[in-house]
Amino acid sequence: MTFAIKVNDLTKRYGRVLALKNVRLEVEEGEFFGLLGPNGAGKTTLIRILTGLTAPTSGEVIVAGGNPFEEPVKVKSRFGLVPEISNVYVDFTAWENLMFTGRLYSVPRDVREKRAMELLEILGLKERRDSPVRQFSKGMRRRLAIAMALIHDPQILFLDEPTSGLDVQSTNVIRGILRRLNEEEGKTIFLTTHYIEEAERLCHRVAILNRGEIVAQGTVEELKASIKMSEIVEVTFNAPIPSLSELEKHCDKVIRLRENKIRLYSPHISRNLEAITDFARRNGLEILSVNTVNPTLEDVFIRYTGLDIVAVERMEQIRAKGSER
Ligand SMILES: Nc1ncnc2c1ncn2[C@@H]1O[C@H](COP(=O)(O)OP(=O)(O)OP(=O)(O)O)[C@@H](O)[C@H]1O
Ligand SMILES: [Mg+2]
Secondary structure (H helix, E strand, O other), X not given: OOEEEEEEEEEEEEOOXXXXXEEEEEEEOOOEEEEEOOOOOOHHHHHXXXXXXXXXXXXXXXXXXXXXXXXXXXXXXXXXXXXOOOXXXXXXEHHHXXXXXXXXXXXXXXXXXXXXXXXXXHOOOHHHOXXXXXXXXXXXXXXXXXXXXXXXXXOEEEEEOOOOOOOHHHHHHHHHHXXXXXXXXXXXXXXXXXXXXXXXXXXXXXXXXXXXXEEEEEEHHHHHHHOOOOEEEEEEEOOOOOOOHHHHOOOOEEEEEEOOEEXXXXXOHHHHXXXXXXHHHHOOXXXXXXXXXXXXXXXXXXXXXXXXXXXXXXXXXXXXXHHHO
């Protein structure tokens, strides 16, 4: 087995902030790997370290057979990066951006022109190749950034939240392209995301990063199985539920799905059913339904990060508002 990426005992401090703590991960060649985590988890920090843009405080990092920070010349030609903040020049055309990036990587002129044409075709930008990027939509700019990251035909593609802030259609186009690059061209893909469903749909393996620590790692199926010992039930009441604190005493976690619907995680739900009926009686509520559910990757995320999906979505809205300004 050959590893495309290997990280051991990696720690990164920014002054007093511990952004990454004892991170360990391995990505095989040809794998589609997802780093899933909420805002501030350390995803960008990790991707910056893997691509040699930031030095680690301590630990071992091997990417495409070398250390990206200490041996940049050896390693940088073997990977491409689509950064969190756009690196596309808006005063240049799509074509000029690709030629410029190709030159940075010393791709010979004929090779970079041929490759640029292919990439523009694959990414659906061929017709717009001579338009200045200033006139491009967000989704088109993101697709161009992907093309730029691929101009030197790297083995590994790093993407930091490639679909964040895009509409459903652009998101689907980009996901389709990434899947194709992985399946047909055999590229190793390492992406960060805070979209649980993106990780679930695309990735062979996922690591969940929370406050700088990897709290779970494995295939989506393995991660789901890891929380199987905990049962999940959804209870619907006939009226809004006042407070969950009383129920929280009885199980690992309770989250509110709607004002009259909750989801409980507990190692022994059957024993808690009595607590739920007591809770309903005391609050003058009637139980309309009780269903056990199979865990999704979202449940895994909730269990390991302590965050619920409502909190994640709220953060995303706040961030989207911030970037509009
Ligand atoms: N250059 C820096 N100087 C100081 N602190 C930093 C720096 N870069 C990141 N941090 C801190 O490190 C932590 C992780 O940040 P990082 O940007 O890696 O998170 P993230 O998972 O990418 O978040 P997001 O989903 O919002 O992009 C945060 O506490 C952040 O404030
Ligand atoms: Mg980030």
